[in-house]
Structures are given as structure tokens and as C-alpha cells.
Amino acid sequence: MTDDSILTANELSMTFPNGNGGLQALDAVTFSAQRNAFVCVVGPSGSGKSTLLRLLGGLLNPTQGEVQFEGERVIGPRRRIGFVFQTANLMPWRTAIENVELPLELEGLNAGQKSRRAEDMLKLVGLADFKQSLPRDLSGGMAQRVAIARALVHEPDLLLLDEPFGSLDALTRERMAFELLKIWQLERVTVLMVTHSIQEAVLMADRVLVLSQRPGSIRLDLDIPLSRPRSLDMMHTPEFGQWVDQVRSAIE
Amino acid sequence: MWVLIWNRSERKLTKRADRLISLLPLLALGIALLIWEGAVRWSEIPLFILPPPSVISERLTRALIDGSLLRHTLVTLSEVLAGLALGALIASLLGYGLAKSSTLERVLSPYIVASQSIPIVAVAPLLVIWFGPGQISKVLISALIVFFPVLINTVVGFRTVPSELYDLMRSLRAAKAQIFWKLEVPAAMPVLLGGLKIGATLAVIGAVVGEFVGADRGLGFLINLADGLYDTPLVFVAVITLVAMALSLYGVVATLERRLLAWRTG
Ligand SMILES: Nc1ncnc2c1ncn2[C@@H]1O[C@H](COP(=O)(O)OP(=O)(O)O)[C@@H](O)[C@H]1O
Ligand SMILES: [Mg+2]
Numbered sequence: 001m002t003d004d005s006i007l008t009a010n011e012l013s014m015t016f017p018n019g020n021g022g023l024q025a026l027d028a029v030t031f032s033a034q035r036n037a038f039v040c041v042v043g044p045s046g047s048g049k050s051t052l053l054r055l056l057g058g059l060l061n062p063t064q065g066e067v068q069f070e071g072e073r074v075i076g077p078r079r080r081i082g083f084v085f086q087t088a089n090l091m092p093w094r095t096a097i098e099n100v101e102l103p104l105e106l107e108g109l110n111a112g113q114k115s116r117r118a119e120d121m122l123k124l125v126g127l128a129d130f131k132q133s134l135p136r137d138l139s140g141g142m143a144q145r146v147a148i149a150r151a152l153v154h155e156p157d158l159l160l161l162d163e164p165f166g167s168l169d170a171l172t173r174e175r176m177a178f179e180l181l182k183i184w185q186l187e188r189v190t191v192l193m194v195t196h197s198i199q200e201a202v203l204m205a206d207r208v209l210v211l212s213q214r215p216g217s218i219r220l221d222l223d224i225p226l227s228r229p230r231s232l233d234m235m236h237t238p239e240f241g242q243w244v245d246q247v248r249s250a251i252e
Numbered sequence: 253m254w255v256l257i258w259n260r261s262e263r264k265l266t267k268r269a270d271r272l273i274s275l276l277p278l279l280a281l282g283i284a285l286l287i288w289e290g291a292v293r294w295s296e297i298p299l300f301i302l303p304p305p306s307v308i309s310e311r312l313t314r315a316l317i318d319g320s321l322l323r324h325t326l327v328t329l330s331e332v333l334a335g336l337a338l339g340a341l342i343a344s345l346l347g348y349g350l351a352k353s354s355t356l357e358r359v360l361s362p363y364i365v366a367s368q369s370i371p372i373v374a375v376a377p378l379l380v381i382w383f384g385p386g387q388i389s390k391v392l393i394s395a396l397i398v399f400f401p402v403l404i405n406t407v408v409g410f411r412t413v414p415s416e417l418y419d420l421m422r423s424l425r426a427a428k429a430q431i432f433w434k435l436e437v438p439a440a441m442p443v444l445l446g447g448l449k450i451g452a453t454l455a456v457i458g459a460v461v462g463e464f465v466g467a468d469r470g471l472g473f474l475i476n477l478a479d480g481l482y483d484t485p486l487v488f489v490a491v492i493t494l495v496a497m498a499l500s501l502y503g504v505v506a507t508l509e510r511r512l513l514a515w516r517t518g
Contacts, residue, residue, distance in 0.1 A: 059422055076425075083423040089416045093438045093515040102434070106426050134515050 043211030082151035335394020347406025394458030405447025409440030
């Protein structure tokens with residue numbers, strides 16, 4: 001589409017093999033995301049949101065269509081893409097900093113570079129004091145912040161998040177949303193985030209994509225022209241309510 | 253102020269109580285030995301049926317001094333260590349294959365389960381016939397008995413690696429070897445060490461069974477020999493040595509476990 005798009009999904013369809021003819025999770029999903037945009041994907045559960053994210057990140061290959069990342073076809077995981085999963089997904093035998101170092105370690109960086117960069121990332125997510133903590137000693141919110149630090153440590157251009165706050169309590173969730181927005185602006189990264197909270201999506205995103213019931217296809221593609229930085233009181237404006245209603249009626 | 257003092261003295265008390273409690277098993281053993289000693293002397297049971305602890309310890313000293321106990325212990329220990337290493341190695345290689353390939357599992361698991369229903373005492377004579385009365389047959393019997401629990405734990409261990417962590421490693425474009433060493437091995441380690449712990453004690457049983465069937469050295473042979481000579485105190489000495497050996501092996505693995513799995517218990 002435009003020159004500035006970093007990620008393009010072109011008629012993406014995904015059918016999982018099963019006993020009777022296969023289970024179609026996605027049907028001809030097409031969209032493209034601008035560089036440095038914050039895009040949220042919402043949809044009923046089972047509509048294929050996770051599947052879409054896995055396709056975009058090259059963890060799965062589509063049965064039809066293709067994904068382009070920075071103008072190249074995606075056929076496997078890319079270095080410039082970071083992933084955050086629904087659970088923090090930390091390695092319980094590694095300390096916080098060792099978890100953040102993992103991506104660099106796999107690339108064979110030396111110890112000095114690795115720990116300096118990882119320490120910076122932990123500072124960014126506000127966990128500098130917890131670098132030697134084991135995952136079991138971290139709260140859910142802290143663990144998810146370590147996961148975000150890990151996803152950002154190798155400076156990806158695109159960050160894919162699959163319901164990253166799904167397992168957090170309401171207050172932590174709200175705080176994490178604003179922290180993620182702050183990080184997004186600091187790190188100049190394109191974000192594509194799946195969430196099941198319509199409010200959260202409208203509050204955070206430049207653009208909300210709504211997936212339909214299975215097989216998921218794009219029901220609504222809504223721009224949210226709220227100013228930045230976002231704040232909680234924006235939720236009380238009439239436009240906000242309208243957008244939320246629009247998204248909700250697209251889902252139902 | 254008072255509370256402070258009271259608290260402190262209470263803490264001191266509980267500390268001392270802890271130490272006392274940890275000594276209780278030893279105390280119980282001491283009392284049991286005393287009762288044993290007294291009962292045997294009072295009832296005049298013949299020595300070759302049940303020797304009292306004092307006679308056993310005197311026999312132990314003699315066996316230590318003439319070097320025979322050490323010699324036989326080293327023979328058995330080397331069989332045990334070799335058997336444990338061999339059995340655990342083959343079992344973990346095969347176990348990894350089974351955990352990774354459901355086809356391999358479907359083909360092999362009936363045979364593996366069937367092989368498990370053969371009592372080890374029944375195959376031991378065969379192995380001694382085929383491989384001779386030397387140490388090799390003992391190593392093989394020991395390896396055989398170690399094999400199954402290690403195999404099962406290896407399969408279970410590698411199957412329990414969370415699939416989300418595989419996704420993570422794939423998203424980071426980890427190489428196969430990196431996935432193995434940085435994800436699979438540490439994730440499976442608790443279960444793997446559990447299997448090794450069971451294997452370590454079984455390895456001792458395997459070696460002794462082999463020595464019972466036919467050998468001219470080792471603690472199993474020593475038991476047979478002493479039995480034939482009605483030297484019951486020596487039988488006790490050999491049995492105690494075997495127990496000590498099994499416990500120490502178990503202890504080594506348990507220490508390894510504490511070291512490697514500090515992240516679990518802290
Ligand atoms: N690996 C898979 N194999 C088979 N079916 C799958 C697989 N992954 C997802 N599905 C199915 O695809 C549909 C969409 O799943 P998912 O993408 O997880 O939805 P969402 O994240 O929106 O809840 C569901 O019906 C799910 O059962
Ligand atoms: Mg999902």
C-alpha cells in the first residue's frame with residue numbers, strides 16, 4: 001500500500017488440519033500497518049487473533065495469501081520482530097536479567113554487550129532492582145514487564161503482543177497499558193497488539209482492527225485520531241464512547 | 253523490651269529444638285542397637301543366626317584391617333558406577349528419541365513395556381552365561397535395571413517442556429542445538445534427576461544380583477561366601493556396606509539436584 005507500511009497481510013487464510021476437512025481459523029485477512037503505528041486487534045475468542053499474530057510473526061505459514069514485512073515475504077521467524085505472549089513465558093531457571101539476555105545470547109553476543117543492553121531494557125521497564133530475581137519471585141505484572149524487555153532487547157522494528165495483559169488484575173493492567181505506550185514512543189517500534197478489552201484497544205491504538213467470528217476476517221478497520229500522549233480522562237469524551245460502541249457492534 | 257527478650261530467647265529455644273529434632277533419628281538408632289544387643293545376649297540366640305551389634309562392629313574392623321572389605325567394595329562400586337552410566341546414557345538417548353517422535357514411540361513402547369515384565373533375577377543368569385562371571389555381566393545387569401526408570405523419566409521430562417517456550421525459541425530463531433541446551437535440558441532437568449536418583453539405588457541392586465548369580469569378587473560374592481561359612485556377622489557387614497553405598501550414591505544425585513535446581517527451592 002503506502003510506502004510507509006512496514007507490515008502487510010495479503011488475503012491471509014489459515015486452515016488447520018483436523019478430522020473433517022480442516023478448521024478454518026482465518027479467511028482472507030488483508031490490512032497493512034504503518035511504520036511506528038500502534039495497532040490493536042480485537043475479536044471474539046476463537047476468532048483467530050492468536051493465529052493471525054503467529055502468521056505475521058512467521059511462526060506459522062498461511063494456507064493462502066502472504067505476509068510482507070519491510071517489503072519481503074515472511075516465511076519464518078524474523079530477527080526484526082519481537083514477540084510477547086499471553087503468559088510472561090519466562091524461563092523459570094533464569095533470573096530476570098538472564099531472561100532478557102536470551103535473545104542476544106542466541107545471537108552470540110559477548111557477555112559484556114549482552115548484560116549492558118539487558119540492563120538498559122530492565123531499567124526501561126522499571127525493574128532495574130530486580131535483575132537478579134527469579135521469575136517465581138516476580139508478580140504477574142513484573143514478569144510481563146520482563147517479557148516486554150526481552151522482546152525489545154534486540155531492537156525489533158515490530159512488536160507483536162498477544163493479550164499481554166490478559167492475566168493481570170485491572171489496576172496493574174491499566175498501569176501496564178500506559179507503560180507500554182511510553183515504551184512504544186521511546187523505542188520507536190511498530191506495535192501490533194491483540195486484546196480482548198475494547199476500551200483498552202481504543203485507549204491505546206491509532207487504529208483498531210476487529211475480527212469477525214471464526215473464520216476471522218476483518219470486520220472493521222477503525223482509526224482512532226486521539227492525541228498523544230493518551231490519558232485516562234480521554235475515556236470520558238463522547239468520541240471515545242462512540243468508537244467503543246462502533247467496535248462493540250462490529251464484534252456482535 | 254520484654255517482648256524483645258522473650259522473642260529472642262524463644263528463637264534460641266526453637267533453634268536448639270531444631271537441632272535436637274535433627275538428632276532424633278540417630279538417637280532412635282542408638283536405642284535400637286542397645287535393645288538389639290541386650291536382647292541377643294539375654295536370649296542367647298546363636299551368633300550365626302543373629303549376631304549382636306558389638307560382634308558385627310568387631311567383624312567390620314577385622315574386614316577393614318585385612319583389606320578384604322575395601323577390595324570387594326571397590327569391585328562392586330565400579331560395576332555400579334559403570335552400570336549406572338551405561339544404563340542412564342542409553343536410556344536418556346532413547347528416551348529423548350521417544351519423546352520427540354511419536355512414531356518411534358508407537359513402534360517401540362510395546363516392547364519396552366514387555367521387557368519390563370521380565371524379572372531381572374531371571375535374566376541375570378543368562379547374562380552371566382553369555383558374558384562370563386567377570387565384571388561385564390554385572391555392569392550389564394546393573395545397566396538393565398537402571399534403564400527403565402531413567403527412560404520413563406526422560407520421556408516424561410522432555411514431554412513437559414512448555415510449548416509456549418518452544419514458540420519463544422522459534423520466534424528468536426534459535427538453532428536446534430540451542431533449543432536443546434538452553435530450553436529442553438534445563439526444563440526437563442528436575443524430572444531427569446528424579447530418574448537418576450531412582451536409577452542410582454537400583455544400580456546397586458543390579459550389581460549385587462549379578463554377583464549372587466556367579467562371581468568371585470564383590471560384596472554380593474562376599475555375602476554368598478560368608479553365608480556358606482556361617483559367618484553371619486560378615487553378611488551383616490557386607491549388607492551395611494551396600495546400604496551405605498546406595499545411600500551415598502543417592503546423596504550425590506540429591507546434592508547435584510540441590511545445586512542444579514536451586515531455582516526451584518531457593
Ligand atoms: N495449532 C492449531 N491446530 C488446530 N487448531 C488450532 C490451532 N491453533 C488454533 N486453532 C484453532 O483456530 C481457532 C482460532 O484460534 P486462535 O487463533 O487461538 O483464536 P483467538 O486467539 O482469537 O482466541 C480456534 O478454533 C482454535 O481452536
Ligand atoms: Mg488467543
